[in-house]
Amino acid sequence: xxxxxxxxxxxxxxxxxxxxxxxxxxxxxxxxxxxxxxxxxxxxxxxxxxxxxxxxxxxxxxxxxxxxxxxxxxxxxxxxxxxxxxxxxx
Amino acid sequence: xxxxxxxxxxxxxxxxxxxxxxxxxxxxxxxxxxxxxxxxxxxxxxxxxxxxxxxxxxxxxxxxxxxxxxxxxxxxxxxxxxxxxxxxxxxxxxxxxxxxxxxxxxxxxxxxxxxxxxxxxxxxxxxxxxxxxxxxxxxxxxxxxxxxxxxxxxxxxxxxxxxxxxxxxxxxxxxxxxxxxxxxxxxxxxxxxxxxxxxxxxxxxxxxx
Numbered sequence: 001x002x003x004x005x006x007x008x009x010x011x012x013x014x015x016x017x018x019x020x021x022x023x024x025x026x027x028x029x030x031x032x033x034x035x036x037x038x039x040x041x042x043x044x045x046x047x048x049x050x051x052x053x054x055x056x057x058x059x060x061x062x063x064x065x066x067x068x069x070x071x072x073x074x075x076x077x078x079x080x081x082x083x084x085x086x087x088x089x090x
Numbered sequence: 091x092x093x094x095x096x097x098x099x100x101x102x103x104x105x106x107x108x109x110x111x112x113x114x115x116x117x118x119x120x121x122x123x124x125x126x127x128x129x130x131x132x133x134x135x136x137x138x139x140x141x142x143x144x145x146x147x148x149x150x151x152x153x154x155x156x157x158x159x160x161x162x163x164x165x166x167x168x169x170x171x172x173x174x175x176x177x178x179x180x181x182x183x184x185x186x187x188x189x190x191x192x193x194x195x196x197x198x199x200x201x202x203x204x205x206x207x208x209x210x211x212x213x214x215x216x217x218x219x220x221x222x223x224x225x226x227x228x229x230x231x232x233x234x235x236x237x238x239x240x241x242x243x244x245x246x247x248x249x250x251x252x253x254x255x256x257x258x259x260x261x262x263x264x265x266x267x268x269x270x271x272x273x274x275x276x277x278x279x280x281x282x283x284x285x286x287x288x289x290x291x292x293x294x295x296x297x298x299x
Contacts, residue, residue, distance in 0.1 A: 077251060081261055
């Protein structure tokens, strides 16, 4: 699987709802961030959690400015690991 | 004086009996079923528990102290954490989630959380502290990290960026703190004494006593 994004790319976390096990925190859905690096290729936890045959997805280290997450200016950042199927190009 | 030398240690009340929760019943039922069906053995479960109990922050302290005293090791710890951890005797790295080491600098401080559950670098540090799993820490540290750190006695000027790592997926994070000033002639063993569990989570910074 060829990763769609590379370090430095601007991405938006998809704001969709998800029923069941999911590793994309709701507070980051809809937020724009920057791909810091590709971590590697991992199995989709949404399927793995139910012992299904899980698809491989690239996993990225994504950094978010304070304002992108909380809507107010702040000096700090949040970083999270997000699977590619939750990311769109910004 | 029969009471001389008789000493009572302060300790939490010893819990014995009490109400068993639904989850405990469920866990027990599943465990017994797995043993009965031969999926796992009682010995294997006990070995796993013993192994988890044998992992403590002491291992992390030694790793950090070595990184402070051995620049080549520090580079390996950040660049190839798996090999660097294995070198220090951390076992079963392949059976555990990968660890990523994030280094504090004069203008960036890292703090670790798992907002979704309680992901933690258990392969090195063992079980997380109770507060790490509490909703209060998990929900607040991503929203008001400076306030939360202040409650741990840790304060930074705005010129230091705080980076909150939410361990959302397959990586576990370990903070490599900055070596305190005035410890230049300390041995790795002495330095390890400054590296507490909390500084490896990033809610505190090591200080020279």
